[in-house]
Amino acid sequence: MGNSAIEIQNDELLSYKLGSVWKDSPIDGKEVDLYFQPGKLFFTMERREISLSGSTKLSKKCETIISCDNVYGVSTFEDYLLNDVGATYRLSIMNFEEKSEKFETFNYYFRNEEEFKKAKLKCASYNCTHREGVERNICVLVNPISGKKVSREYYSDILKPVLQFNRIKHEMYETQSATYIDEFISELNLKEHSFNEFVVIGGDGVFSQLLNAIVKYPERKMIQFPIGLMPGGSTNSLCCALSGKNPYTACKNIANKSLLKGDVFNVKMNDSKQSIYSTALSYGLPSDLVRESENLRDFFGRYRYIATAIPKFISPKKFPVYKSEVYYKLEDYEDQGTEDSNTEKDQRTNSRVNVPKVSEYKTKSNCKNYKSESEWRKIDIDEFSFHVIITHENRSSVGKDVNAPFARIDDGFMYIFGVKKCTRIQALNFLSKASKGTQVGYEKFFYQKATELRFRNPSGSYFCSDGEPYRSNDYTVKVLPGFVNLMGEIVKE
Numbered sequence: 001m002g003n004s005a006i007e008i009q010n011d012e013l014l015s016y017k018l019g020s021v022w023k024d025s026p027i028d029g030k031e032v033d034l035y036f037q038p039g040k041l042f043f044t045m046e047r048r049e050i051s052l053s054g055s056t057k058l059s060k061k062c063e064t065i066i067s068c069d070n071v072y073g074v075s076t077f078e079d080y081l082l083n084d085v086g087a088t089y090r091l092s093i094m095n096f097e098e099k100s101e102k103f104e105t106f107n108y109y110f111r112n113e114e115e116f117k118k119a120k121l122k123c124a125s126y127n128c129t130h131r132e133g134v135e136r137n138i139c140v141l142v143n144p145i146s147g148k149k150v151s152r153e154y155y156s157d158i159l160k161p162v163l164q165f166n167r168i169k170h171e172m173y174e175t176q177s178a179t180y181i182d183e184f185i186s187e188l189n190l191k192e193h194s195f196n197e198f199v200v201i202g203g204d205g206v207f208s209q210l211l212n213a214i215v216k217y218p219e220r221k222m223i224q225f226p227i228g229l230m231p232g233g234s235t236n237s238l239c240c241a242l243s244g245k246n247p248y249t250a251c252k253n254i255a256n257k258s259l260l261k262g263d264v265f266n267v268k269m270n271d272s273k274q275s276i277y278s279t280a281l282s283y284g285l286p287s288d289l290v291r292e293s294e295n296l297r298d299f300f301g302r303y304r305y306i307a308t309a310i311p312k313f314i315s316p317k318k319f320p321v322y323k324s325e326v327y328y329k330l331e332d333y334e335d336q337g338t339e340d341s342n343t344e345k346d347q348r349t350n351s352r353v354n355v356p357k358v359s360e361y362k363t364k365s366n367c368k369n370y371k372s373e374s375e376w377r378k379i380d381i382d383e384f385s386f387h388v389i390i391t392h393e394n395r396s397s398v399g400k401d402v403n404a405p406f407a408r409i410d411d412g413f414m415y416i417f418g419v420k421k422c423t424r425i426q427a428l429n430f431l432s433k434a435s436k437g438t439q440v441g442y443e444k445f446f447y448q449k450a451t452e453l454r455f456r457n458p459s460g461s462y463f464c465s466d467g468e469p470y471r472s473n474d475y476t477v478k479v480l481p482g483f484v485n486l487m488g489e490i491v492k493e
Ligand SMILES: Nc1ncnc2c1ncn2[C@@H]1O[C@H](COP(=O)(O)OP(=O)(O)OP(=O)(O)O)[C@@H](O)[C@H]1O
Pocket: 143, 144, 145, 146, 147, 175, 176, 177, 178, 179, 180, 201, 202, 203, 204, 205, 206, 207, 209, 232, 233, 234, 235, 236, 237, 466, 467
């Protein structure tokens, strides 16, 4: 927010006057005119009378500017005050003050009912309570022990005020144990609660638990519910792909209900156990680190992986090598109708409107027709330091590194990437390159796009998926394109 009379007066022709209003109070508020430049600004002009050599002229001075980038909602109210004022017509704008990281609300009281009704229509796209004609009702799941233990704060200080301002119904539940989500979903009575969306404030692990819990009950169609994420966990890889690292951006995507179809993958083990994952399936060093670091969670928190990794890099023992036979299929597809959807999506991004959203647009991943069944091909490497399967770029909220810059959550593919058998020095070299994002060209690095992967690993070996270890040496992984409705936008950094 700022004051710039000249800029606004030049731009005034592009603006729509919402009405003549009292600022802050219908009784003794300042009289101003409220303007709106769609996707850009709300601003007010103060009307003042100035005397010029005996005659009086009306002059206008810009009074308040609110950038749409910082608007988290616009609500309208028809209040009836029990005093002389009678009916009042209020338009409230929720603004995020970046410097103080605080929300503030601007209230404008219309003098004229007709103007208020027109203003309400003009700002209709800011009505976040209803999307696609349906009243929203969100089940918010908060993991109080994940990551830096900020999930509760993210709920009370960011999400809750934004949902309340936008009059979006929600109920919050804190996970009470490691099995809470599974039990919660199995007992959830949708007739009683009528939820139609989920929000997870926590890490990749709880999101994965939710996904696996809801697919167990296909008849309840919860997989159709949009799922929003706020980065309360240690790594928040999926949230980083949807909203970046900033909890406010994540909250805005939830308020907007900005939807995209996210790819996940399905893992089938030799004992026919099957699960759905969203973040990463790792084999080799990272999977050992996850297993070995779990008992350090209480002491080191999100730094437990680093605490476990350091001894591996300084120990005189041989640097670990992991055998693995990897086969992949890459089915080709035809892209249909993506031009329209991209144009619409670009317009949305360019408009810089915050809370309003384009509710329906085709996403890339629902527009694919597979052309041909491809054959299994073997990756020409048998010994690795590690390999990882992901469906998105795998950015962590802790560091600046991006593990798979070639992957996007809605591109319809998964990717296997990793480091071939290497020495300790080469591994350190890789880490240094990865921290600068230059690992893709490194000779020890490899990656392969795939629609299906099959693994044959030494017996007794483990892999880790979404932070959970599994013992299996024979497993198949298949991408499920556009399987889950996620609230977010592809992060471009
Ligand atoms: N109240 C609780 N007590 C003990 N464990 C819990 C509780 N609530 C959730 N959990 C477990 O915490 C684990 C980790 O959760 P989560 O993924 O949110 O955080 P994280 O591991 O810190 O972050 P990330 O997955 O992004 O690295 C999950 O396996 C979940 O089952």
